[in-house]
Amino acid sequence: MFKKLTVAVAAASAMGFSALAVSETVPSPLGDFDVSMTATLASDYIWRGQSQTAGEAAIQGSLDVAHESGLYAGIWASNVDDAAFPGNTSGADIEVDYYVGYGYGFTDDISADLQLAKYTYPQASEWNGYEIIPSITAYGFTLGYKYGVETGVHPSYTWAGYEYELPYETTLFASYGYTDSKGGSEDYNDWAVGVGKSLFGLDVTLTYTDTDISSADCEATYGKDDYCDSNLTVAVSKSF
Template sequence: MLKKLTLAVCAASTLAFSGLAVSEPFKSPIGEFDVSMTATLASDYIWRGQSQTAGHGAIQGSLDVAHESGLYAGIWASNVDDLAFPGNKSGADIEVDYYIGYGHSFTDDISADISLAKYTYPEANGWNGYEVIPTISAYGFTLGYKYGVETGVHPSYTWVAYEYELPYEIGISASYGLTDQKAGGKDYNDWSVGLSKTFVGLGFSLTYTDTNISGETCEATYGDSDYCDSNVTLAVSKSF
């Protein structure tokens, strides 16, 4: 049960390798908890197909706590680049996300989850936001929806993903997503395919990502078309 909850926590986090965290269960007067931590080094921080670090490396970490009832909470953080935001020069250097949620497994192959995530940028006023995130997973497929809780503006993200374990415990994954910007923003699609493997206590992943954002649109939004180029990201993760 708690193992499945740990996987549900991963759906709420943007950290690619949080699923490799080793949980440490402990009992309490109100039931059993799992606590897990993960640290990741990545060649880039990709969010919905776009670089959040201007194509540079990222240091990321998470702390998750899950209760046997299905409730969980966590925090995730990463460095970001201030140019990776519309309008440029937001002053953001760090992203810190907080989330709470509930996950339930109907069978070994079918589960559902709902969470509330808060995205914060401590050094950039006005960049905080919330999303409500329901997901349902069945036989390796996941269908998810992120609804932005904004006053008068409700941007959304819908995605479908698939994960499968190949021989030699090599994981393969693929995803396709649609960003609906609302408020006159440019909608776009992103997609990815990746491989992952745990070796000598470390998690390794190699992921290709791309979008259908044109170079002209990216240049007008970010001042640099490189933010929306296709990307191959290498990440190494360690659980504690």
């Protein structure tokens, strides 16, 4: 597995802890490629502190291909619940994301990544969108920025994260993010802290998430006041 690609491709997946747990190196005349697939079962799909499945379980999967040069591409999918999208009555029940990017490792501890991601909802195209995502990681700390490419409105998300390797194949991680909707909806902060561990060939994560969205604002946006509440999510992933 290419050391300089680890952070780059892991950042592309919502379950970054397990995104590159296993990979297959494929030689070719154009250089070596790393190919990995991951399947995840989670008690909820949390996006920036908010449930995308209305508090229900999520089944997710990804396919990542990374070239030794640092270029990579992938696809990620999850079930969603249209109730988690304000004003959406289309019955959307799936999200499919596509991404391409370039990651480079300056040293074993410092790397940078630039990614273009497209988010699609086959039954609710009004929610489709693009983001340009630069990030830099150094000694376990990551600072990143997501710039929404939309006509007239360019929402953004800024986040900082930290991962620390504990003994016994255990990882401690935390993040803090700020959503700037640029007038599209309410701006807010979210945060998360969790732990991940490899057990019997599976990657298990336990994550606590929360936001500073008030119950009143949450109900005004989603029709319910619990979509933005604190959440304790369990996820189990298997990489192939």
